[in-house]
Amino acid sequence: MANENKSDCSSASTCGRSSCEGCPSAAAAQKGVRNTAFLEQPNKNSNIKHVIGIVSGKGGVGKSLVTSSLASLMSKAGYSVGILDADITGPSIPKMFGVQGPARGNDDGTFPELAADGTKIMSINLMLEDEEAPVVWRGPVIAGVVKQFWTDVQWGDLDYLFVDMPPGTGDVPLTCFQSIPVDGIVIVTSPQELVQMIVRKAYNMADMMHIPVIGLVENYSYIKCPDCGKKIEIFGKSNLDAVAGELALPILGKMPMDSAFAAAADAGRIYEINNEYLAESKKYLENL
Secondary structure: OOOOOOOOOOOOOOOOHHHHOOOHHHHHHHHOOOOOOOOOOOOOOEEEEEEEEEEOOOOOOOHHHHHHHHHHHHHHOOOOEEEEEOOOOOOOHHHHHOOOOOOOEEOOEEOOEEOOOOOEEEOHHHOOOOOOOOOOOOHHHHHHHHHHHHHOEOOEEEEEEEEEOOOOOOHHHHHHHHHOOOOEEEEEEOOOHHHHHHHHHHHHHHHHHOOOEEEEEEOOOOEEOOOOOOEEOOOOOOOHHHHHHHHOOOEEEEOOOOHHHHHHHHOOOHHHOOOHHHOOHHHHHHOO
């Protein structure tokens, strides 16, 4: 894959008041519509019906777990699914699904790796000789690779492509929103009040880019006592209901800390978990 980067308003070093005058993104924002000037065409051997971004305002809230759980949920429902691992510096999807590289390809592009449950996966870890080697790249290079996962990968026919985005609101999420026709995003959070503030940042970024927010998922909501079954809120009382009401967004699920999730992910069989806590998500994804 070649690293080609187009100049656009996602380049922080050149973006200023004067340079943004007449910018397609600024003009679109003023009209309240999504700017499509920078959208990239998918690989000619890709036919993808829906693209779903999984985002979080900060790291460590279980975004990759939610991504894999949603993909498995829709796969079990009979849909063809794929995962584009856009978290270039912290890729975990291949390990969770038990797939390894090197990825192969032909003159038409690269093939995604196929997990045991049929999920198609593309990640930087499938391109590296050593999957434990750190990816020490600058933002524009990372963003360019994510873009190529859309343009150069032969995804084939997919009902849903889930994009596991890196945390925050930097280069890569911006590139995804601008370059890939994301139909909607799912915001992942945890109960701490600080994280609830970060939810608003992710929501506001999506709103600025005119990307619909499908709903919210809370991870680490509680831990269930193995003896009495009591729910223990170790991170404190959740504020998600209040935030969801304020933003007029549905809550797609509240996930507890469950050692079965970690065991399945470590074993490379995350697709075997029936994450009943996200069952509500299915109807929202089907109604896109």
